[in-house]
Every structure is written in C-alpha cells, then in structure tokens.
Amino acid sequence: MNKLIKLSDIAKASQSLVGNKAYRLSLLNQAGIKTSDFFVIPTSITNIDNAITQEINNYLAVNPDIHYAVRSSATCEDGSSASFAGQFTSYLSLTAEEVILAIKKVWESAQSETIKEYCSYHNIDLSVIKMAVIVQQMVSADKGGVVFTRDVFQDRNLIVIEAAKGLGEQVVSGVVDSDKYVLDKKQGKVLEGVLGFQKSILSKSEVRQIWELALRVEKLLGSPQDIEWAIQGKQLYILQTRPIT
C-alpha cells in the first residue's frame, strides 16, 4: 500500500504497516480515549516522490495554521524488553512546510550509529526494522509529562506521574526537573509528591484524571504502560504509550 493512512483507517491496516506506536494509539482512539489526530506514512513507503508529497500536502492543507509533531513508529519500537526510547529522532512544533524534511530525518535516524550500538547491545537485527512515521497534530500543551502505571523503580504497586509546564517532551528528554506524584494504584491516593503545594504543577483533579486514564490504557493494552500525556485547557490527551520495559 503506497498511500498515507489516516488515524480512522489504522484499524483496517496491519501493525507491520503502521508500526507499533501508531497501532497502539489507534487502539486508544477506538476506545474513545482522546489522542491528538495524526496520519501515518506506512512502512511500505521508503522515499517521498511527487505523488506522496502531494498526498501529504493535501492532508496538511486541511488545517494550514496548526503545528505538527513527526515521530517514528518502527516495527521494533516499544517492545517489552527494548523500548527504543528516544533512539529515533522526533521533531516537534513543525510548520506544514517543515514536515517532509522531518519525515526524511526520522528515516535517517534509523540508520544512525547510536541505533546500531543500541541494537547490537540488545541483539536486535537492524535489517529487519521497518520504519513508519507518524505526522501528528501538535497539542498546545499547558502541562505535560509521563505516567508509569507500575513503579519500576522500587517494584511497588504504585503509579508514578511526572509533570512539567509545557510539553511532556521536556520530561522525557530530562531538560527540566519535573514534579513527581506517587499514587496508590488501586485508590489513586497521592502518597508522595508536591500535590497541594502552591507551586504544584498539577491540581488534585488533574492527578485523578491522569490516574483514571492511565489505568484505562493499561487495561486496554494488557500490560503496564509508560504513557506520555498532555493537558490543553481541561482536555487530557495521550500522545504516545509503550509497555514498560
């Protein structure tokens, strides 16, 4: 298939065509969980000819004023033992004109030295990796972060939320010191953290909202998840999710 795949059509496509990240996001979308809208350049497309360029531009022309994120969705990505977290390059806050170049750069990042080292360490055959690319509408996030639905750090039955002002990308790239909230998984009670502080990034109701949604995502996907989220106004979005490694 040499056509772009819209979010609403991913359910009809195979996982090997859209990559793991896009596939999981579509499952959430089907279950009514709010994800930012996106389309996928499938693994079957490996270079951008005029026809593909035209097709991409047609999609982007629908909402000319918004910004986009371009992310990898490789077939190897987000596995249960090797997450590839941060290994492929993502590009954020792009204008429509910048999207095509970013797609090419995401493909290039699959051949980088750093991926070779990572694959070699984890005994993964680089040649079998196929790369789909997600072009996602940017959420203009007031707050963003990550939620782990299992406390991998101390092996307790807890949920850990980390939050920063603005994009959650700042949390995963480690450029900001985030606020951390540790919750009892069953009841959602905050056990540790800065909740209630004047400068707490999240309010009580936002923590509860993230907790409830994180449990839904975990149940839906069948394993503990590492979820990137964003809040714009009162709306909570899931930007990506992967099994916790």
Place this chain on the structure above:
Amino acid sequence: MYYIQPLSQYNFDLKAKKLEGLARLAKLGLPTVSNLFVVSPKAYKVFYKTHKLGDDLKYELGKIFQSIRSQGESVTLRNAIYERNNPAVAFSVSNSPNLKTYQEFEKRIVAGYRKAMRTSFDPANLEFSYLIQSFYSSEKCGTLLTTSNRTQILLHAILGQHTNLLFRGDIEPDSYVIQKSTYKILDKHIAEKQYRFKKQRSGLTKVRVNKDEQYQPVLTDEQVVRIAKLAIRAEKTYGPQQIDWAILDSGKIIFQETHNLEKPNNIRFAEQGEIIYPSEVSGEVVNVHAIPDKGLETLKDKIVITDNLDIQFINKLLFVCHPKAVILTKGSLTSHAATILREAKMTTILIRGVNLPDQDKVKITKRGEIVHE
C-alpha cells in the same frame, strides 16, 4: 560595662555552646532574639567569693533590665555553665522567662548562682554565664538541618513555642525536604495535630488543637522557603547547622539557637537518591559531561556522574564505555535516558544537584543511597 556586654560584641572564649550559637547569629545579622546580653563568668566569681552580687554588677543589671523594659518588653534569663578545665561538662539551671520587675530579675540571678554552687561540681571551677534577652512568645516553631544530606534541607515545624518537644517525640511535626540549590520544596508531610503545648503560669500545658487546624500545615510554603534561605546564610559561614527557629506572634521569623551539625568520622554519611535501577556497587566516581575523544576506557568500571541525558551520550556511555554505575544529577525517573539505563540493567540513581569530586570512593546501596567510604 565591666560585667555585661552585648552578645554580638562578646569576645570572650566562647566555650558555652548556647552562647556560641546565638553569638554567631547576632554577628551575621540574622534575625534572632532581641536584646541579647551576656553576664560574664567574672560576675559569678565575685558572687562565689562574697555570696553577694556587688554594687557594680547590680548597677549594670539594673541598666540592662530598664533598657529592655523601656522597649515594652519583659526579660528572659537563661544560663550556660561549664567546668573550666573540662568544657565538655556543660549544664544549665532552670531558665526564668517573662520577668517584669527588677526585684524578681535579681532574685532569679542569685538563685541560679546558688543552685550551681550546690551541684556536685567544684563551684570554684565553674564558668557561669547568664544570657539576658527579651521575652517573646510564638505560636509556631521547629528545627532545621541545613544538611540532611549534601543537597537537601530538612525542616520540622510544630505549633507552640518549645522545640525540645520535637526531640522528646511528644508531637509529630510537619516535615519538609527542600532542595538546597533551588529552594524548591521536594516533599512535605503534614502531620495530624492533636495537641499544642502552651506556656502558662502553671507551666507547660497541653491544649487540644481546634478541628479546623488539625490538618492545616503549620507553615506556608513561602515561610518554609524564607526560613531555609536564612539558614543557608548561617551555613555558608559556619558550616552545616542545626537551627531552632520560631515565628513570633508578629509574624517575624527568628532563630532561637544554632549548633554545628556534627558529623563524626565513624558515622557514614548517606545521600538519598531516587532509584532507576537498583543494585549495590562500590567504586570511584568520575564526573563526565561529554564523551571524551580519547580514553573511553578510563570510564570503564567507574561510577559516572552526569547531567547529560542526551540519548547519543547515554548510548555511548553504556555500550562503549561500560561504567559500573551511573548517577544522574538532572532530569526525571521517566526520562528516556532513565528508561535506556534501566533496560540495560545499569545500576543508576537520580540525585539532582549532587556534587562529588572525582576519585571520591562511594557505595551505591540497593535503597538508592550514596554512602561515602
């Protein structure tokens, strides 16, 4: 004056810890109890020999007493006593708060001298200093350790005026952990409050806390940060301190006492980190911000401290340099770098702002502590 001097100008050999701490605060200009004066041990020596205060001392005492009373304040009398040849033997007799008449003030001074002379110590060898100060009352007080570890401040707060209740374990305090480099409150625990202790004429009285106050924090976050910032000023000059603080009824923060925070050599000093991948390793630390062009092998089996969470750097560090453990000084537990390090089963902890010199020998424990060896 011959016998009495303002504490901030007191240049005697200060072996009495209580006086030393307050003198430090006064000399740094930190907010502390007002009207601090020391009655030197010379006055005690006169009393020991003559069993009288003497006219000169009475004149000086009267002058100080009147000057405090003229400010509309009553007087508190405290004391610090130690054996001349053995300053480690230090004690005090009971304090006298809220004195309003000179007669009562003088009576208490005499009573204190007499009491010290009746102890089992040789009265001729005692160095007895009185501390005269304004009486104050406060509804909130607590203690603060400027170095609960090297990067954090620990603060405890209770309702009432008596920090010694904290040490006796009579009251569960609110507790705060504050990051030293940014003054960010990292963690707080608000205790359920049943009682406060109030000073009344009959002594210390246990008073039930109103229901609406039971779950309220003793301090606002702004007050926590203000106290922490003042405390760090003391630490910068005198090293790690344990400080007793209070908030006066007027809202003013004061430091009641400060002591050096002792760190005996036989106690291992631990810094608590957040666990990314736990295991116990020992080794030599090396600070690395970027992968060096040459000498990658020098990082092998070292405990690498870094603030660089860039994935290319982390990959190179993990898969090429093979360190023994990693200490991240920045970022979060859910960062991509943390995920990659955990997947590779690399012993890793996160301690924001930690600062250890190269070649320091440390152990990382399974609980995520750094212990200095």
